[in-house]
Amino acid sequence: ATQRTFSMIKPDATKRNLTGKINAKLEEAGLRIIAQKRVHLTPAQAGQFYAVHKDRPFYGELVEFMSSGPIVAQVLEGEDAVAKNREVMGATNPAEAADGTIRKDFALSIGENSVHGSDGPDTAAEEISFFFSGLELVG
C-alpha cells in the first residue's frame, strides 16, 4: 500500500554537498519527496529527536554530530515506503551496506552515515510530526 516515511539527510552529507545525489537515489527507488526542509538542529532538538537512544553509549556523540551542521528533513511517499527507504539507505554501518545503497556510496562511518530513515510506520508518523505540520505535506 502507499505509505509515508520520514527521512533525514545528515550533517556529514549536507557538508559534502550530497543532497541532490541522495535525492536522486531516493527518487530512482520510486519514492516521492512530498515535503523537505533544511534545518540546523540545536543539541536539545537533536537529543529530543533521538530520545529513544538516550541510554546508549553513543548518544552524546550522536547528539553532538546531528547538531553540528544542517540536516535535510524529508517526507517520502510510495509503495511500502518505510521498507523501500531502508533498502535504498543500506545497513547502518557502511562497511556492511550493499552495493548501490546511499550508505555504501556516501557514508563515512557508523555515526556519520549520511541518512536516517524511520524503522516502522508508527515511528514514521511520530518523526514526520516532529518536523512537519499537515499543511507542509504535499503529495
Ligand code: CMP
Ligand atoms: P540512525 O538510523 O539515525 O539512528 C541512530 C543512529 O545512531 C544511527 O543511525 C547511527 O548513525 C548512530 N549510531 C549507531 N551506532 C553507533 C555507534 N556505535 N557509534 C556512533 N553512532 C552510532
